[in-house]
Amino acid sequence: MNPLAIVNGRLVDPAGGIDAGGLLIANRQIAAVGAFDIPVDAQTIDARGALIAPGLIDMGIFAIDIPAFVAGGITRAALMPDQSPPLDDSALVQRAAAAGKPNVWIHPIAAATRGLAGAELAEIGLMKAAGACGVATGRGWIADSGVMYRLLSYASALDLLVISNAEDGGLAAGAVMTEGETATRLGLAAAPAIAESMAVARDLALAEETGARLHLRKLSTARSFDLVRAAKRRGVRVTCGTSPAYLFLSDVAVGPFLTFTRLSPPLRSEADRLATIAAVADGTVDVLCSAHDPQGPEAKRLPFADAAPGMAGASTLLTLTLGLVRDGVIDLPRLFALLSANPARLLGLPGGGLAIGGEADVILVDPEAPWKIDADTLPGAAGNTPFDGLPVQGKVLKTIKGGQLLG
Amino acid sequence: MSDIAPRPPATPEGVHPFPHRHLTGIQGLQPWEIMFLLDEAEQWIALNRGSAQARHDHRLAGLTQINAFFENSTRTLLSFEIAGKRLGADVVNMAVAQSSVKKGETLIDTAVTLNAMHADVIVIRHEASGAVDLIADKVDCPVLNAGDGRHEHPTQALLDALTIRRRKGRIEGLTVAICGDVLHSRVARSNILSLTALNAQVRVVGPPTLIPAAIDRMGVSVHTDFDEGIAGADVVMMLRLQRERMAGGYVPSPREYHALYGLTPDRLKQAAPDALVMHPGPMNRGVEIDSVVADDPDRSAITEQVEMGVAVRMACLDVLTRTRRGVEGWA
Numbered sequence: 001m002n003p004l005a006i007v008n009g010r011l012v013d014p015a016g017g018i019d020a021g022g023l024l025i026a027n028r029q030i031a032a033v034g035a036f037d038i039p040v041d042a043q044t045i046d047a048r049g050a051l052i053a054p055g056l057i058d059m060g061i062f063a064i065d066i067p068a069f070v071a072g073g074i075t076r077a078a079l080m081p082d083q084s085p086p087l088d089d090s091a092l093v094q095r096a097a098a099a100g101k102p103n104v105w106i107h108p109i110a111a112a113t114r115g116l117a118g119a120e121l122a123e124i125g126l127m128k129a130a131g132a133c134g135v136a137t138g139r140g141w142i143a144d145s146g147v148m149y150r151l152l153s154y155a156s157a158l159d160l161l162v163i164s165n166a167e168d169g170g171l172a173a174g175a176v177m178t179e180g181e182t183a184t185r186l187g188l189a190a191a192p193a194i195a196e197s198m199a200v201a202r203d204l205a206l207a208e209e210t211g212a213r214l215h216l217r218k219l220s221t222a223r224s225f226d227l228v229r230a231a232k233r234r235g236v237r238v239t240c241g242t243s244p245a246y247l248f249l250s251d252v253a254v255g256p257f258l259t260f261t262r263l264s265p266p267l268r269s270e271a272d273r274l275a276t277i278a279a280v281a282d283g284t285v286d287v288l289c290s291a292h293d294p295q296g297p298e299a300k301r302l303p304f305a306d307a308a309p310g311m312a313g314a315s316t317l318l319t320l321t322l323g324l325v326r327d328g329v330i331d332l333p334r335l336f337a338l339l340s341a342n343p344a345r346l347l348g349l350p351g352g353g354l355a356i357g358g359e360a361d362v363i364l365v366d367p368e369a370p371w372k373i374d375a376d377t378l379p380g381a382a383g384n385t386p387f388d389g390l391p392v393q394g395k396v397l398k399t400i401k402g403g404q405l406l407g
Numbered sequence: 408m409s410d411i412a413p414r415p416p417a418t419p420e421g422v423h424p425f426p427h428r429h430l431t432g433i434q435g436l437q438p439w440e441i442m443f444l445l446d447e448a449e450q451w452i453a454l455n456r457g458s459a460q461a462r463h464d465h466r467l468a469g470l471t472q473i474n475a476f477f478e479n480s481t482r483t484l485l486s487f488e489i490a491g492k493r494l495g496a497d498v499v500n501m502a503v504a505q506s507s508v509k510k511g512e513t514l515i516d517t518a519v520t521l522n523a524m525h526a527d528v529i530v531i532r533h534e535a536s537g538a539v540d541l542i543a544d545k546v547d548c549p550v551l552n553a554g555d556g557r558h559e560h561p562t563q564a565l566l567d568a569l570t571i572r573r574r575k576g577r578i579e580g581l582t583v584a585i586c587g588d589v590l591h592s593r594v595a596r597s598n599i600l601s602l603t604a605l606n607a608q609v610r611v612v613g614p615p616t617l618i619p620a621a622i623d624r625m626g627v628s629v630h631t632d633f634d635e636g637i638a639g640a641d642v643v644m645m646l647r648l649q650r651e652r653m654a655g656g657y658v659p660s661p662r663e664y665h666a667l668y669g670l671t672p673d674r675l676k677q678a679a680p681d682a683l684v685m686h687p688g689p690m691n692r693g694v695e696i697d698s699v700v701a702d703d704p705d706r707s708a709i710t711e712q713v714e715m716g717v718a719v720r721m722a723c724l725d726v727l728t729r730t731r732r733g734v735e736g737w738a
Contacts, residue, residue, distance in 0.1 A: 179619075179620035180620055180621050181621040181624040183619070184619040184620060184621050184624070184625070185434070185596070185625065186537065186558060187536040187558035187559070187593060188536050188537075188558075189557075190619075256537070256540060257537030257540055257541070301541075302513065302514065302515075302541075303533070303535030303537050303538040303556075304535070304537045305535055305537075305556070306535055
């Protein structure tokens, strides 16, 4: 494979700043950064001022959807164990790890408990050996505190990240929305927002007790962020993530029973939405993820409460979160830390930076290009996005995986 | 304190009295549109009270009305069936027990099927909030919501408003206490929307476990003490508490519910001396309401509500099919 030279770009390194320059890729690795002599046999791409940034590492997707990942600039994705069957066995983990190659690498997250049932520990040591990059409770929460305690203790010995879905099952049982005026007007079953922070509080206490590494996958309420903020100050080994839906939408978006807005956790109040943005601004949030979960009409063209939760988010993750930079919430290097460097560090994966010698997982981005999100033409398996019809700015121009141009 | 008494809303000059294709809820209706439907219903009360020969009108002759009830119902289904037949429509009932819904057909497929049969009006009841809106989007004919989940039951709110207006002479300025299981009640939601739109003072009364969050944002006051909630009320509207919710899930027992939130003759003394007692039925006698209260013809409007139900549904069927029938001014 000939070397690939990208010139006339703006380099965005999560570890540094933004510099004018280019990038040379040779032997699937980053060979030079900034100014360099272009080898005679190199293929050259003129970036025309576009951003050159590390490929996104999407921490926690539910479906392997390569077209959506390539369109969204995602070069690695951590697969949630909620598959059919659940990833609770080393053979299943091994198979899942091979599923996306060579275009996008899939890094399976092992099921913490057998069948994700929340009762008995799965063989997480063997699954780690088979390639699992972490363990997760899946879409559900482990209700039994004894099981969660033993999981965290056991995982800490293996130095495996435990990814928890913080939602108290008792409070959230049967609920499809957050309690509030919208849910009351629509007559939809709702749970109070503290269903999340109660679960966060317990998981934090257990992580502190065991010294395990805990990652709270998608947080969305002010109280949850307050708890994480305080725990980080105490030195608890906790990190957390959130998704664009909780940054840009509140529960009023459910409007006339729009099932594309049926999410888990459900959309929150406007005050919680603003608290989520504040938590990104002050560094409480470590990861931005899409929680990509494409669902076709058979799962979404139903009455609201019968529809499956989840949204297709991979292809719009970067576009939407670029809004945080335009709004002055964070700068570009920080955005790519949240989208790429931090997930790489937490999961122990290569990539996430532009260092010489690193894996050539690189994207070209025009942060200004205007377009409109359209559910009918969204790249990927399904178009179930709550952002349907939204005019946005920022487009991935090229996705390069291991030096290979994908699109 | 203002001396300006609230007045009933009137249709503004030059405005169409009811510019809606469907009736999926009270939400979205203007106050004068609600009043228009009540006024239209008045004529049918007289007709329904007439002799067997006089109890018929033929304006819906040749039109097909499908009653698609995905949730069990006796009285509402019967009321819609009688309303359609009195107007001369060909009424067909589709009950879940006999339908392909049990065989796994989706709601949208059912809607498309009903549409292909060229119904002229479809009346729908469904257990899921929002299901009727979903169907209304997919069919070419008017759709009438006969109750969707906990969301809305617009014809119940209309018949309640008509009952109140006939018994009290007005709605505006009255204090109406809606009592009981507000959380699970579509009747409560539609009534709150219509009564607040018509300038009544609405209170909701019940145990905190049965009052939905932020209900005060709908323009009502919230009371968890029953005596305080009905004090001085002109109308006491009781809601049905379903049996499965009395057994410890939301309230400890029927006995305790009756002791704290049941409408007894003694309790009723807290309300205005001429307070009207209402209930959408079917009643749990001895739980949310005592028989002595329910059967007192001077206080209880419960059977009158049933009568008004037929009249209101006739009015809705008539108004919603006017465009199809080419009635002048409705094309």
